[in-house]
Amino acid sequence: MRIxxxxxxxxxxxxxxxxxxxxxxxxxxxxxxxxxxKIILLAAQATSNKDIALKLGIHHNTVSLWRRRFIxxxxxxxxxxxxxxxxxxxxxxxxxxxxxxxxAPRTYSSNVRSRIKIVACQNPEDYGFTISHWNLxxxxxxxxxxxxxxxxSYGAIYNILKTDEIRPWKIRYWLHSKEKYEDYETxxxxxxxxxxxxADAVALGGKEDNSNIRTFCTDEMTGIQALxxxxxxxxxxxxxxxxxxxxxxxxxxTSLIGFYNVTNGKMAEPxxxxxxxxxxxxxxxxxxxxxxxxxxxxxxxxxxxxHMSETLVRYVAEQIGYEExxxxxxxxxxxxxxxxRAAFLSNPEHRICFYYAPIHCSWMxxxxxxxxxxxxxxxxxxxxxxxxxxxxxxxAYIVQYNKYFAHPFKWTYASVPEIQREDAV
Numbered sequence: 001m002r003i004x005x006x007x008x009x010x011x012x013x014x015x016x017x018x019x020x021x022x023x024x025x026x027x028x029x030x031x032x033x034x035x036x037x038k039i040i041l042l043a044a045q046a047t048s049n050k051d052i053a054l055k056l057g058i059h060h061n062t063v064s065l066w067r068r069r070f071i072x073x074x075x076x077x078x079x080x081x082x083x084x085x086x087x088x089x090x091x092x093x094x095x096x097x098x099x100x101x102x103x104a105p106r107t108y109s110s111n112v113r114s115r116i117k118i119v120a121c122q123n124p125e126d127y128g129f130t131i132s133h134w135n136l137x138x139x140x141x142x143x144x145x146x147x148x149x150x151x152x153s154y155g156a157i158y159n160i161l162k163t164d165e166i167r168p169w170k171i172r173y174w175l176h177s178k179e180k181y182e183d184y185e186t187x188x189x190x191x192x193x194x195x196x197x198x199a200d201a202v203a204l205g206g207k208e209d210n211s212n213i214r215t216f217c218t219d220e221m222t223g224i225q226a227l228x229x230x231x232x233x234x235x236x237x238x239x240x241x242x243x244x245x246x247x248x249x250x251x252x253x254t255s256l257i258g259f260y261n262v263t264n265g266k267m268a269e270p271x272x273x274x275x276x277x278x279x280x281x282x283x284x285x286x287x288x289x290x291x292x293x294x295x296x297x298x299x300x301x302x303x304x305x306x307h308m309s310e311t312l313v314r315y316v317a318e319q320i321g322y323e324e325x326x327x328x329x330x331x332x333x334x335x336x337x338x339x340x341r342a343a344f345l346s347n348p349e350h351r352i353c354f355y356y357a358p359i360h361c362s363w364m365x366x367x368x369x370x371x372x373x374x375x376x377x378x379x380x381x382x383x384x385x386x387x388x389x390x391x392x393x394x395x396a397y398i399v400q401y402n403k404y405f406a407h408p409f410k411w412t413y414a415s416v417p418e419i420q421r422e423d424a425v
Contacts, residue, residue: 009044036096134168175360187358201262215262217300217367226251226390229383252387257284260367265406272391278309296351308342
């Protein structure tokens with residue numbers, strides 16, 4: 001039976017038709033929005049409910065429902081299209097969406113649900129369970145023993161906790177910086193100083209010749225293993241990932257002391273050695289400075305003892321022409337303690353100045369980003385027949401990286417949030 005004329009949808013405006021056509025052809029929109037848009041577009045062509053239902057493979061009552069819903073919204077659509085055209089797409093999405101339905105009443109009251117969440121956020125040992133963290137069976141027993149519920153399923157507990165994303169069986173590591181809470185002003189000053197020298201280096205636009213200052217980040221990558229896989233990898237093929245044999249032979253390790261140029265994104269010649277003593281670090285630093293001995297150097301590093309050693313202090317003092325007594329390690333003067341040595345090395349008036357990132361803030365050191373690139377692109381999967389071949393590959397990779405891929409990292413961290421002293425644990 002043909003539906004009455006008043007049930008036909010009037011001709012759609014060009015804008016509404018364009019939006020609905022976009023919905024109907026979308027590969028990312030919800031399935032319901034795609035199908036209901038097609039219903040309206042066909043209905044606007046004076047197609048009957050029965051024909052639309054046959055064409056789209058749905059029941060004719062469904063077609064009738066959305067035809068009526070759209071017709072009932074005509075006045076609102078006309079107003080929004082005329083007065084608020086930017087909101088038209090959102091309104092059409094709302095019209096073609098399901099209306100809110102309350103569903104079945106909750107099995108557990110808000111009070112019970114809150115108490116379940118509170119228990120899940122507490123230590124299981126407080127409830128007599130010798131486990132490190134809650135699992136669903138133990139949590140269920142604890143809730144019953146505490147009289148919170150008479151009985152409850154694992155699924156119900158999971159769904160209740162899911163509403164607030166409470167997952168006591170998951171854990172993420174974090175590092176607590178004592179310096180941040182015990183001496184916040186020093187922590188803040190270090191962060192700001194490193195951010196500033198990064199900004200100064202980037203401002204040069206990759207052209208170091210415009211400045212008398214060289215800015216580097218340095219750190220060590222230790223224990224790099226020369227692993228030789230016993231059998232060659234099977235290469236990638238259509239529909240098949242590369243395959244690797246698990247067995248390997250260890251040929252020893254090497255350590256990499258690297259210097260990353262913040263201005264142009266290039267790596268300096270690496271210092272590769274089985275050890276990373278304070279003498280090794282000074283030798284690596286000397287090789288770097290000898291490439292351009294008349295320049296000033298700003299070097300970002302962590303708080304490793306080799307970065308504050310007696311050997312390093314003596315080398316820097318010699319380079320900057322410092323003629324005052326340095327004292328004696330463990331007894332007096334600049335060499336007395338790690339702190340006094342660090343204070344000397346981080347003096348901004350010196351031609352060679354070290355900037356120490358706060359403890360547990362290695363993310364402030366840009367060379368860590370580059371170490372991640374090296375690991376992903378070379379070390380993780382390549383097979384090495386000896387330590388010598390490993391070191392040759394690292395050197396060749398750095399040459400290749402500097403030639404084709406080197407660029408300054410985009411550094412967006414620029415501020416230090418204030419903390420409340422009572423936050424300290």
